[in-house]
Amino acid sequence: MTRPLAGPQTLLRTLNGRAILESLARSGAQTRTELMDATGLSRTAVTQVLRMLDGAGAIAEAGVDRRARGPAAGRVTLHPQLGFAAAVHVDHRAAHVVLVDAAGVVRAEQHGDFPLNGDRVAHIAAFVEACRRDATGTVHLAVVGVPGIVTSDGSIRDDQGPDGGAFRTTLAERLGCPVRVENDVNLAALAELTAGVGAEMSSFSLLLLDDGLGAGTVIDGALHRGHGGVAGEIMYLPQSPLPVGAPLVNDQVVADLALGLGLDQDAPLATHLDAAEQGDDASGQIVAEIGKRIALAAGSIGLVIDPEVFILSGHAAHPALVEAIHRVAEEYAPRLPLRFIVSSFGPEAPLVGAVGEAASALRATLFTRILTPLDKSAR
Structure with a gap:
């Protein structure tokens, strides 16, 4: 496995922080020793970065590791209140919505048919809100898979898909966060590429x-x-x-x-x-x-x-x-x-792809936001 890029703490502070955040997102709670092995950083560098991340509210304590010999080592994990991304799969009949955290773990889920002649955007937004109440946290972005042709700027071509080209803008306004629209079959292919056959x-x-x-x-x-x-x-x-x-x-x-x-x-x-x-x-x-x-x-x-x-x-x-x-x-x-x-995923392939893309986009958004103050302080 290729290690995340890391280097001297005085010159590559942001990269070191990202290396640790990516490792925590990928592997879950870890001790300092495990983070050293995963990133290639020294114990001093890991300790300093963890202190900074703790001050930024990015990590939290996650118990101790009693498996190793010697004194029990404390574990850290990504803070559970960092927020979520919404992954949505829409077809002509129904919507399936899940909230995922930065580690890609599904935290809440809603699914149901669209009402006849109803407002589909309102229906999806209601599902996202119900998930948000269940998971208790901020939704930072959404990735939505739809049938039809999706252009490079995220528009739905020729009014195909739910509610035509205004869909993304309207949904972003209702959710209060950026929305990325993707073709559902492309998301299914991404699911197979990253985690399937x-x-x-x-x-x-x-x-x-x-x-x-x-x-x-x-x-x-x-x-x-x-x-x-x-x-x-x-x-x-x-x-x-x-x-x-x-x-x-x-x-x-x-x-x-x-x-x-x-x-x-x-x-x-x-x-x-x-x-x-x-x-x-x-x-x-x-x-x-x-x-x-x-x-x-x-x-x-x-x-x-x-x-x-x-x-x-x-x-x-x-x-x-x-x-x-x-x-x-x-x-x-x-x-x-x-x-x-x-x-590998059957009918759920588009949603699996949306979950993967949403988690990846969430990590990029959160980690940049967390590390920007560290980058500024290093100047």
């Missing part, structure tokens, strides 16, 4: 099937968003014999396929997936068609990007659909080998 891969494309089909692609270890945030919007990839501009798969496609087979048009995809897994032939035909469309979409991506693997997420990770996708992939393997694996 993609962590050891240099490139992959995550295919998430929910209300529609989207892709989040990592190239050379970095998420590829594209110039205008359009990268991964594969819902309308041309695919014979579908007419140009027709969606590959969404609720309407499922309804149309069900109608042609004499099944309930109002039944969601999840119902057909479960029925197909239990051997229902008609639902199996729906799943087979959707599996074919997803596999061919992956083939188009593979011919352009050639990722190491495709990660199936959301409904695409259902065993019945995974089997259907593999059948088509095997058929085309002699001409275009494609490898598919299942997401």
Whole structure:
């Protein structure tokens, strides 16, 4: 493991402080000896930085370590009242909100459907406020994953996603803190990159099937968003014999396929997936068609990007659909080998990604705020 950058206390005071804060965030409560091992700092440097951090209200005592020989050593941890970040996943039906601390630990959670014709921003803000009351602390920022195209400045393109382009500004005003908006599939890809099956891969494309089909692609270890945030919007990839501009798969496609087979048009995809897994032939035909469309979409991506693997997420990770996708992939393997694996996080992948990004942004915000007075005092 690479140690956080640290150096002489008189010249690199801020870096030493950040090294200790990052170590506490990553590993939890530690003794001075453990912090010395983690950062490479001397005992004197660790002691001086801890004294400064204690004066800034950044750390707190966390009991003693009685495992080591000799006198019990006191442990320190990040102060529990440093505050939180909100991680939010929004789809067309519901919102899921969690508060995380600087260590990435979830401290409160709320989830529920949007009211019909209600104010979605107000609904999300109410969830955040309920979480804040449960966790008792300040919310410093929010990271929100939404469906649709998100541009580089955090706007929601073409009014896609909840309440269109005004969503971020309105939510920031309601929450009283900065809000970062990100595409939900990109967040799912980040979750796999940092803590899932993609962590050891240099490139992959995550295919998430929910209300529609989207892709989040990592190239050379970095998420590829594209110039205008359009990268991964594969819902309308041309695919014979579908007419140009027709969606590959969404609720309407499922309804149309069900109608042609004499099944309930109002039944969601999840119902057909479960029925197909239990051997229902008609639902199996729906799943087979959707599996074919997803596999061919992956083939188009593979011919352009050639990722190491495709990660199936959301409904695409259902065993019945995974089997259907593999059948088509095997058929085309002699001409275009494609490898598919299942997401580590299933339907929760976008929220897991939002939690990771929110915790990282919170650490950057808090640690800069804590260490700025130390930096000034060193001048």
